[in-house]
Amino acid sequence: MQTTTQAKTILITGATAGIGLAAAQSLLHQGARLVITGRDQERLNHVVTMLGGNVIPMLCDSANIEHIQQMASQLQQDNIKLxxxxxxxxxxxxxxxxxxTVDNFNTTMAINFSGPVFTLQSLLPCLNNPSSVVFISTVAVQKAFSAAGVYSASKAAFEGFARVLNLELAVRNIRINSIRPGVTATEIQSKAGMDDATISDFFESLSSTPVGRVLTPSDIIPAINYLVSDASMGLRNAYIDIDGGFGL
Ligand SMILES: NC(=O)c1ccc[n+]([C@@H]2O[C@H](COP(=O)([O-])OP(=O)(O)OC[C@H]3O[C@@H](n4cnc5c(N)ncnc54)[C@H](OP(=O)(O)O)[C@@H]3O)[C@@H](O)[C@H]2O)c1
Incomplete structure (x- = not known):
């Protein structure tokens, strides 16, 4: 299967860490040109330096609609097509x-649901015909975790939206597919408030899953490469579960 992404221009939201950063490294290595977003200017600068050339950084908080619209205007002004x-x-x-709390609910929904919706809507004028949208969802839309109600709902909400958009945007040859990662070792666990010992025990507990370990971003990247490549042209609204069998 041909999965080259060479000469493509791809925008990755939240590429300053974890899966987004690993995707940026992989796509750059294949010869893609990137636009990457982050919400922290210092982190963004550091990552751009680390990645080297062919990367356009955009300070854009996914929870901030003004940031999203400014980014879209800037890309149009610079005639950058994705x-x-x-x-x-x-x-x-x-x-x-x-x-x-209401704050927890609203913050999660703003970053995980409204952010992707309005990012996609604002960037429509920049998207080429054809183009591929990849949503990083979660295994939590289909497997229940205690205390993950709003997280699960925020990702499921975008998946529901995407089903409709795959119809509405078909005329522009825009396809939207999702990846549902299982537990993947990134900063997300510490940002969730888990201390090192808890994270270590949590990862250890995954030895009982079919894959027998916690996943890493490198487990997720091949599917991202496939979905942004022309090899996935026939896919619409697919969900690729990469959870090491955790959701079985
Ligand atoms: N790791 C897992 O177990 C797992 C499992 C299923 C799904 N996922 C999904 O995978 C995606 C990537 O997560 P990850 O595990 O790679 O986590 P991560 O290491 O924390 O990386 C998340 C990235 O998103 C950025 N980000 C967060 N909020 C943002 C905002 N408001 N505006 C702009 N950028 C923002 C982060 O920036 P900062 O560096 O500034 O925080 C960071 O670059 C997420 O959508 C997550 O829900 C992860």
Whole structure:
């Protein structure tokens, strides 16, 4: 299967860490030109230096619609057309339902749901015909985790939206597919408030899954490469589960 992404221009949201950063490294290695977003200017500068050339950084908080619209205007002004859009920026702030606050709910929905929706809408004028949108969803849309209610709902909400958009945007030859990672070792666990010992025990517990270990971003990247490449042209609204069998 041909999965080259050479000479494509691809925007990755939240590429300053984890899966997004690994995707950026892989796509650059294949010869793609990238636009990457982050919400922290210093982190963004550091990552751009680390990645080297052919990367356009955009300070864009996914929870901030003005940032998203400014980014889209800037790209149009610079006449940058995109062949791929990886909607990766996301957060996991677990909270048991009884303790869940309005702030937790709104923040999660803003970053994980409204952000991707308005990023895609704002970037429509920049998307080539054809182009591929890849949504980084989660195994949590189909497997229940305690304290992950709003996280699960935020990802499921975008998946529901994407089903409709695959119809509405077909005329522009825009396809949207999702990847549902299982537990993947990134910063997301510490940002979720877990300390080192808890993270270590959590990862250890995954030895009982069919794959027998925690996943790493390198487990997820081949599917991202496939979805942004022309090899996935026939896919619409697919969900690729990369969870090492955790969801079985
Ligand atoms: N790791 C897992 O176990 C797992 C499992 C299933 C799904 N996922 C999904 O995979 C995606 C990537 O997560 P990850 O594990 O790679 O986590 P990560 O290491 O924390 O990376 C998340 C990236 O998104 C950025 N980001 C977060 N909020 C943002 C915002 N408001 N605006 C712009 N950028 C923002 C982060 O920036 P900062 O560096 O500034 O925080 C970072 O670059 C997420 O959508 C997550 O839900 C992860």
């Amino acid at each position: 062949d791929g859009l990886i909607l990766n920026a996301g957060v996991f702030y677990p909270a048991p339902f009884e303790q869940m």
